[in-house]
Amino acid sequence: EDQVTQSPEALRLQEGESSSLNCSYTVSGLRGLFWYRQDPGKGPEFLFTLYSAGEEKEKERLKATLTKKESFLHITAPKPEDSATYLCAVSAGGTSYGKLTFGQGTILTVHP
Amino acid sequence: DGGITQSPKYLFRKEGQNVTLSCEQNLNHDAMYWYRQDPGQGLRLIYYSQIVNDFQKGDIAEGYSVSREKKESFPLTVTSAQKNPTAFYLCASSLRPGTGGSTNEKLFFGSGTQLSVL
Numbered sequence: 001e002d003q004v005t006q007s008p009e010a011l012r013l014q015e016g017e018s019s020s021l022n023c024s025y026t027v028s029g030l031r032g033l034f035w036y037r038q039d040p041g042k043g044p045e046f047l048f049t050l051y052s053a054g055e056e057k058e059k060e061r062l063k064a065t066l067t068k069k070e071s072f073l074h075i076t077a078p079k080p081e082d083s084a085t086y087l088c089a090v091s092a093g094g095t096s097y098g099k100l101t102f103g104q105g106t107i108l109t110v111h112p
Numbered sequence: 113d114g115g116i117t118q119s120p121k122y123l124f125r126k127e128g129q130n131v132t133l134s135c136e137q138n139l140n141h142d143a144m145y146w147y148r149q150d151p152g153q154g155l156r157l158i159y160y161s162q163i164v165n166d167f168q169k170g171d172i173a174e175g176y177s178v179s180r181e182k183k184e185s186f187p188l189t190v191t192s193a194q195k196n197p198t199a200f201y202l203c204a205s206s207l208r209p210g211t212g213g214s215t216n217e218k219l220f221f222g223s224g225t226q227l228s229v230l
Contacts, residue, residue: 004154009152031217032217034217034218034219036221041200041224041226042223042224043116043118043202043204043221043222043223043224044155044202044219044221046218046219046220049218087154087155089155091217096168096209097209097216097217098143098145098160098162098206098209098216098217099157099160099170100155100157100217100219101154102147102154102155102156103154104152104153104154105154
């Protein structure tokens with residue numbers, strides 16, 4: 001059974017204080033790893049897809065990286081508007097196409 | 113603008129009542145999904161449909177039903193058999209998975225429906 005664990009559950013940062021969120025996964029044959037951002041009371045918004053170990057993607061202050069066991073979402077010099085819940089999900093060879101397994105999310109709060 | 117529309121935003125269910133959550137998409141996506149989100153838990157898949165007139169149970173289908181009569185629409189009914197329905201329900205769509213590799217597994221989400229029990 002595919003498993004995804006995100007840590008920490010919650011993270012509080014000061015504006016400008018860089019940090020990283022972790023997504024550890026145990027799957028049978030990773031097809032893709034997805035990062036989403038979710039604001040309170042809204043649906044998740046797509047950020048990145050990573051397909052193979054060593055791959056990196058960037059968007060503004062966010063950078064996602066992937067190894068064979070985990071993914072990191074690095075946040076550089078965060079701003080209060082980066083406050084949200086960040087979700088990680090995987091698709092893997094052991095499950096049907098289209099069935100993603102989600103982690104429980106990391107709640108990020110950035111204080112001004 | 114293309115997107116996914118969920119309605120209503122908030123819904124209240126009385127005991128013994130069935131309620132239906134609406135999900136409409138104009139992205140021309142083949143696949144549609146329903147997820148349930150509880151505080152502190154990951155999204156859990158209720159039902160999914162890859163083509164019209166076909167759908168499969170997800171991990172927590174008991175107490176729920178769906179239909180897929182049109183490509184654009186995938187309504188979810190929460191039946192009285194679902195004893196703990198209070199949650200945030202998310203509808204999503206994607207291009208047809210299984211074609212185009214994992215690229216087609218990227219989900220586009222609606223804005224959600226918060227269901228509560230009276």
